[in-house]
Amino acid sequence: MTSPLANLKIVEFAGLGPVPLAGQLLADLGADVIVVDRTTTILADHSDVNRRGKRSIALNLKATAGHSIALQLVKASDILIEGFRPGVMERLGLGPLNCPDTLIYGRMTGWGQAGPMAQSAGHDITYLAMTGVLSMLGPENTPPVPPLNLVADYGGGSMFLLLGLLSAVIERGVSGKGQVVDAAMIDGVPAMMGLIHSMIANGHWVLNRGENWLDGGAPFYRCYECADGGYVAVGALEPKFYAVFLDNLDLLQAELPDQNDRAAWPDLHRRFEAIFKTRDRDNWAQIFLGTDACVAPVLSLQEAAKQSHLSMRGVYVAPGGVQQAAPAPRFGRSTVRKPSVPTGLGEDTEFILSELGFDATARAQLRSEGATL
Secondary structure (H helix, E strand, O other): OOOOOOOOEEEEEOOOOHHHHHHHHHHHOOOEEEEEEOOOOOOOOOOOHHHOOOEEEEEOOOOHHHHHHHHHHHHOOOEEEEOOOOOHHHHOOOOHHHOOOOOEEEEEEOOOOOOOOOOOOOOHHHHHHHOOOHHHOOOOOOOOOOOOOHHHHHHHHHHHHHHHHHHHHHHHHHHOOOOEEEEEHHHHHHHOOHHHHHHHHOOOOOOOOOOOOOOOOOOOEEEEEOOOOOEEEEEOOOHHHHHHHHHHOOOOHHHOOOOOOHHHHHHHHHHHHHHHOOOOHHHHHHHHOOOOOOEEEOOOHHHHHHOHHHHHHOOEEOHHHOOEEOOOOOOOOOOOOOOOOOOOOOOOHHHHHHHOOOOHHHHHHHHHHOOEO
16 A cells, blocks of 8 residues: 555745645655755754655755756656745746746745735734634634634645645646646635635624624533633534533523524523533533533643544654644555654755765765755
């Protein structure tokens, strides 16, 4: 058995944000990912999870020979991925026009390749703010709450870049041609909002934060503090799950307002809040264990790694002592790589140059000229 992406060769130009995660996920599924770094380190950083499964070559792209090696790598690859501001790769002489027409050229930015804000800096919170999504996150009457950097960087960024790359691979199997994949976070984030747009259109979502099903407004879809200061997460949306939820709280549904009576939500929230404060988090977890009430203890990352179901499935691994997620998704026939400790920046330079046909003398000459680092 082989990995599902074992035949893909990818060159990743080192950067920050969504591109390293995209490269890591491709490497997890068997792709040969070579990172072009512009510096070296003596020791590998075991905590740099996004570099796991990748090889690294350190090049001086401003040196003629270093630039030439980068082009050789690109020509030997199926996919290139980069996350610089528009025009940077062109100025390095490594833009799409410098590459083979069979190459799939993945470009990851916040704003896209053109437009009045294309050259502006930004972060996850910036793109969430400008797409309207941040205005919907967090409790009412407080500043909006950024959801770490999961939504724009990785949801609207990495995942849509991967979707575009693999779609282009499939299309190349038909046309024989590569193409540019322009992945922008301001495109990806709104694309994930389809359900919310539908609910707004049909009147099931109001624009005030904290007054809706999924934004903490519904008393049956939010977190509650327990007697010990821990929390439980309640997600009893469907009527049949809500009925189980009430039953385990020893409440009679017939004596309560309708589940979706928004006017009654504040009172229901107060009642549920008082009940949950009568027991510790783990006690509530035991009460709801095995039910369809969709109630779960809010675990820390360390607790999650030891939780029985996640542990049985092997959701978390710890190569080099660094907790991280195992490769996903799982496959019925193909295998995926076992996560390993990342190599150092430039650690694989000699071996990669050898693969490209440079003998020991040529490699030494490149080092002396400063083409490799």
